[in-house]
Amino acid sequence: MQRYSFFNLLRHAATGHRSWQPAWRDRPLRQIYDVIIIGAGGHGLAAAYYLARHHGISNVAVLDMGWLGGGNIARNTVTIRSNYMRDESIPFFVKSVSLYERLTRELNFNLMFSQRGMIDVIMTPGVLRQIRRRMLAMHLYGSVYEPMSVAELRRRVPALTGGGPGSRLPIMAAMLHPTAAVCRHDAVAWGYARAADDLGVEIHQNTEVKALLRGPGGAIAGVETSRGTVSARKVIVAVSGHTSTLTETVGLRLPLQTYNLTAFVSEPVKPVVDVVVNCPDLGVYVSQSDKGELVIGGALDVGQSFRQDIKQGVFENTVAALLELFPSFRRLKLLRQWGGALDFAHDATPIVSKVDIPGLYVSAGWWGGFKAVPAGGMTLAWLAANDAPHPLIEGFGLGRFRHLDYVIETGTTSSR
């Protein structure tokens, strides 16, 4: 792999940047692999990388129906945080944030990781209670939430002039999550893809998996793709909102529903908000990208949906909520809107699990799963390599549904 460094940049400048290698190779699709990973999103690519790096399994094909990094990994609002509620979740997300802190160096790919912190703006006693409770749970696992006064909030985010004493819902408190971060989402996909390719993993784009295939004994045997049959004794499903569509091809029904989550960005402006601002009461959050665009997200659309655009009503509600906090954003032009199809487990906790079909592994229910990519990929690789869950994902198994022992995660639903 050609390393990216200041020295190499200078060296290639001397030859007009004509001798850079592609970041990953296009290779012919073979008929058999040790492991097939379906989905070249964050979780699939990270799992491929860790299979090769930690477990020495590199005879791996990652198959995607579209192009690499064209799914939700490229559609999210890049909030990375560990302010979750449950014992099963917090240590996992703390680990994921700490892996992100080192990832630019590990992958030799600039993720533009910016640990700028997130501030929750609180307007009702119910949310205050819920967030204070989460704070206490987080502190047990080394994740930090710090109460912040309204005066301090106004000082830290001067553009936040709404929610004053005369408004319908005056701001009553704030909470700072100092380790929250943002980073460049495409770079996460590209960085993992490049590093996995370097370790021998093959990435095949435009290769749709039509069905999973079982062998005579009932175990997984491979997949039927738009380019023919490919065999493997281990298959990982990491297709985000499309999980149940795929598993139902072998009769496997899962407690997942697919919903539409959306975002939009403004025209680029000078730096104006240097933290992530999240308001659970109004259902809006915003951060500013390195390009200067305000990246704005809101509540999910109601009802199951596989659409990838924004519904006008959701759009208007989110804009109204944003302007309640930041009245001066009224004049900003909005440039782009989009949506993603995300699956949501029955109890709002992800599913990273073996299933009843030997050799098949599922990683799904990643509602706010961008932050989870490093730890999710690492533990998914462990699961497939050892056929047993990594300690960090023991709470994410399918067995919990069998016992109606849900892990109801409020940290998933009140922000992304």
Added chain:
Amino acid sequence: MLILSCPFCGERDESEFVCAGPARAPRMTLAAATDDAWVDYLTAPPNPKGVVRERWWHSHGCGEWLIVERDTLTHAIHATRGARHEHD
């Protein structure tokens, strides 16, 4: 924005309604159900790229509960009827 056609009030804007999620299949008799079938019934409603059956409440209208058939890919609405009349 969806336009839902309430059988009692006529065509109304989605913002008058509350979506209450998938309309479940009729409750199975516990004695007849296996553990797996019961868990499936409780936790895994159909998730098709196609038509789902949902319950919607006309909360800012006539107050009736409706059963709506809606396509998850196009959001087209195929049928709306009063939930009380569902099993007639």
